Amino acid sequence: MASPAESNDELSWIEQSKNGDQRAFRMLYDANVDRLYRFMKQFSKNNAEVEDWIQRAFIKAFHGLPQFRGSSKFSSWLFRIALNEMQSDRRRMNLVSTVDSFDETTKDTFSEHETFEWDATMKTYLDNLDETKRMVFILYEVEGYSHFEIASMLGVGESTSRTILSRTKQLLKHQWDSERRLK
Numbered sequence: 001m002a003s004p005a006e007s008n009d010e011l012s013w014i015e016q017s018k019n020g021d022q023r024a025f026r027m028l029y030d031a032n033v034d035r036l037y038r039f040m041k042q043f044s045k046n047n048a049e050v051e052d053w054i055q056r057a058f059i060k061a062f063h064g065l066p067q068f069r070g071s072s073k074f075s076s077w078l079f080r081i082a083l084n085e086m087q088s089d090r091r092r093m094n095l096v097s098t099v100d101s102f103d104e105t106t107k108d109t110f111s112e113h114e115t116f117e118w119d120a121t122m123k124t125y126l127d128n129l130d131e132t133k134r135m136v137f138i139l140y141e142v143e144g145y146s147h148f149e150i151a152s153m154l155g156v157g158e159s160t161s162r163t164i165l166s167r168t169k170q171l172l173k174h175q176w177d178s179e180r181r182l183k
Contacts, residue, residue: 009027009031010028010031010073010074011070012024013025013027013028013031014028014065014068014070014074017062017065018065018066018068025062025065028061028074029058032074032075032078033054033058035075035143036054036057036075036078036079036082037050037051037054038142038143039079039082039138039139039142039143040053040054040082040086042126042134042138042142043086043131043134044086049089052085052089053082053085053086053089054082056085057078057081057082057085058078060081060085061077061078061081064081071152072149072152072153073149076145076149076152076153077152079139079145079153080152080153080154080155083135083153083154087131090131122172122176125172125175125176126172129168129171132154132164133164133167133168133171134168135150135154136150136154136161136164136165136168137165137168137169137172139153140161140165141165147161147162147165
């Protein structure tokens with residue numbers, strides 16, 4: 001979560017950017033690009049594709065900044081733009097998504113159940129989820145967004161985000177348990 005100083009800096013950068021200050025937009029870019037890249041990388045092994053989505057997202061954010069109302073965090077708005085870019089690409093090119101790398105913090109999701117061994121099996125489970133379930137899971141468990149923020153990014157209700165996450169965790173746990181029983 002951003003500290004008050006970071007929030008004030010972000011608000012200042014947004015206002016300056018709206019007034020044409022490209023250095024301020026560069027500050028917004030620098031503050032968000034790495035996190036956005038890690039998130040978008042969950043949906044493609046192709047670095048160039050991910051970089052294209054991010055580049056187009058920042059271009060659209062720059063041009064759309066005058067319409068940014070500030071009702072959500074800038075990063076939430078930016079993630080939504082990047083997700084739209086990815087989904088538009090997928091519709092145009094009919095690509096199959098894959099999960100490449102995953103943050104170790106997601107292990108905590110299963111810590112109550114049993115010690116979770118992070119391996120290719122879990123990546124396969126995640127890769128086989130539909131895109132919405134995967135997005136909600138990654139946004140909440142890996143990126144740390146609240147359900148309110150996720151709802152805003154995905155254009156769904158907050159309770160829908162909670163339900164999707166709960167069902168996704170149940171599905172992943174069931175898959176994990178089923179596979180362990182077979183061994």
